Amino acid sequence: MTSAATDNQTTGTAYRTYVLIILILVYIFNFIDRQILGILAPSIKAELNLTDTDLGWLGGPAFALFYTAMGVxxxxxxxxxxxxxxxxxxxxxxSGFTALCGTATNFWQLFLFRLGVGVGEAGGVAPSYSLIADYFPPKERSRALAAYSFGVPIGMALGILFGGLIANEIGWRWAFIICGLAGLALAPLLKMTVREPVRGGLDAVQAKPNAPSLKVVLATLSNKPSFWLLAFGASFSSIMGYGLAFWLPSFFERSHGMSLVDRSLFFSGIVFIGGLIGIWLGGTLGDRLGGQNKANYARVPATAFLISVPFFFGAVNISDPIFMFVLFVVPQALALMWLGPTLSAVQHLVAPSMRATSSAIFLFINNLIGIGFGTLFLGWLSDVLRAEYGQESLRYSILYCLGFYILAAILFFLASRRLTRDWHRE
Structure with missing residues (x-):
């Protein structure tokens, strides 16, 4: 292992907090660049003459193909x-490929540039999980990983907000270019100021000097059913999570007649408020209840998924904008409560030397199904339902797919029965 680390991760709370903030900023750009396509989709669809299925390919498989393949x-x-x-x-x-998306003149150019975005983002999340686990002791990891996950709603909200506002003023192409160049500017700051910590330095037993092979990691995980139940449960929730993030701006335009600026402000507020509340609540409950019973790392998300379904159903069917906003904020929070407790559990199912690889396997499953299938499936189903529901086909596509949250809850409840047994013990 090559490392520029000090021998002690506990060099100070201030520095640990700084590292976490920098990693959150990187994650924010991860989601800005990942999700900006959703708010720009109507403009891109009109200029490039695309269908909902075409947009689904751009928002899903175009990104997920290499993102999942390169992650492990x-x-x-x-x-x-x-x-x-x-x-x-x-x-x-x-960030570079995000900027290039602004130069695309047809479907295939944009598809290839989105592949490049996926290649880059494949190396962002799993290594960050591993770094955080080595900067924060076990009793604080769920909250630290939840705080890191703030990058999800903040990045989504900023991508929606700035993407929409920039596109409204100077066009969708400049939205890609400006956001991409901003991410490039952050890269030197990350490298110059974040030190590499000792692996497993805050765990009971230090990490082995040589990381195990993929075969060994897979063999270890094969004996831990809770890992696979969490991974597939999260992936079913992500079908809707990523699908809604991409398609709700188009839904607000088609079913409610919102302008680009209005839907940017409206949806970014939902994502920001709901996301921050849900992620922090999930992380806090994960640390508190998980310390009492490890099964709660899975029970908390499972319960949240079940409660979210009727709220999403009501939000999609209501017309009053104020009530619709409130009804969307609640399930947005509930749907993201899984991040802190689940990611913490994944870190604790394996030895420190396996954390990045096991996280990447988890992300491979989650993103291949969630990103690769969710956005495309909702767009395809909208096209299929157009003959019956016309302009409202996207509304019914969303409603029919809420069942994926129920499937996610079932898998998380099953995982809760195995977590204590599967927990890694030094």
């Missing part, structure tokens, strides 16, 4: 080499 090998490098370098290079790559 890059994470294996992160279990062996300097993680800050890997994250820095990844940030530069995905």
């Amino acid at each position: 090998p890059i994470a294996m490098l992160a279990d062996r080499f300097n993680r800050t370098w890997i994250i820095t290079i990844s940030l530069a790559v995905w």
Whole structure:
């Protein structure tokens, strides 16, 4: 392992907090660049003459193909080499390709540039999970990972807000270019100021000097059913999470006649408020209840998924904008409560030397199904339902797919029955 670390992760709360803030900023750009396509979709659809299925390919498989394929090998490098370098290079790559999206003149150019965004982002998240686990002790990891996950709603909200406002003033192409160049500017700051910590330095037993092979990691996980139940449960929730993030701006335009600026402000507010509340609540409950019973790391998200369904159903069917906003904020919070407790549980199911790779396997499943299938399936179903529901086909596509949250809840409840047994013990 190459490392520029000090021998002690506890060099101060202030520095640990700084590192977490920098990683959150990187994650914010991860989601700005990942989700900006959703708010720009109507403008791109009109200019490039695309269908909902075409947009689904751009928002889903175009990004997910290499994002999922490259995630595991890059994470294996992160279990062996300097993680800050890997994250820095990844940030530069995905930001550069985001800027290039603004130059696309047809479907296939935009498709290829989105593939490039996925290649870059493949090296951002799993190494960051591993870094955070080495900067924060076990009793604080659920909250630290939840705080890191703030990058999800903040990035989504800023991508929606700035993407919409920039596109409204100077066009959708400049929205891609400006956001991409801003991410490139962050890369040097990350590399120059974030040190590489000792692996497993805050765990009871220090990490082994040599990271295990992928075969060994898979063999370890094969004996932990809770890992696979959490991974597939999260992936079913992500079908709707990513699907709604991409398609709700188009829904607000088609079913409620919102302008680009109005839907940017409206949806960014939902994502920001609901996301922050839900992620922090999930992380807090994960640390408190999970400390009492490890099964609660899965029970908390499962319960939240079930409660979210009727709220989403009501929000999609109501017309009053104020009540609709409130009804969307509540399930948006509930649907993101899984991040802190689940990611913490995944870190604790394996030894420190396996964390980046096991996280990448988890993300591979979650993103291949969630991103790769969710956005495309909702768009395809909208096209299929157009003959019956016309302009409202997207509304019914969303309603029919809420069942994925119920499937996610079932898998998380099943995982809760195995977590204590599968927990890694030194």
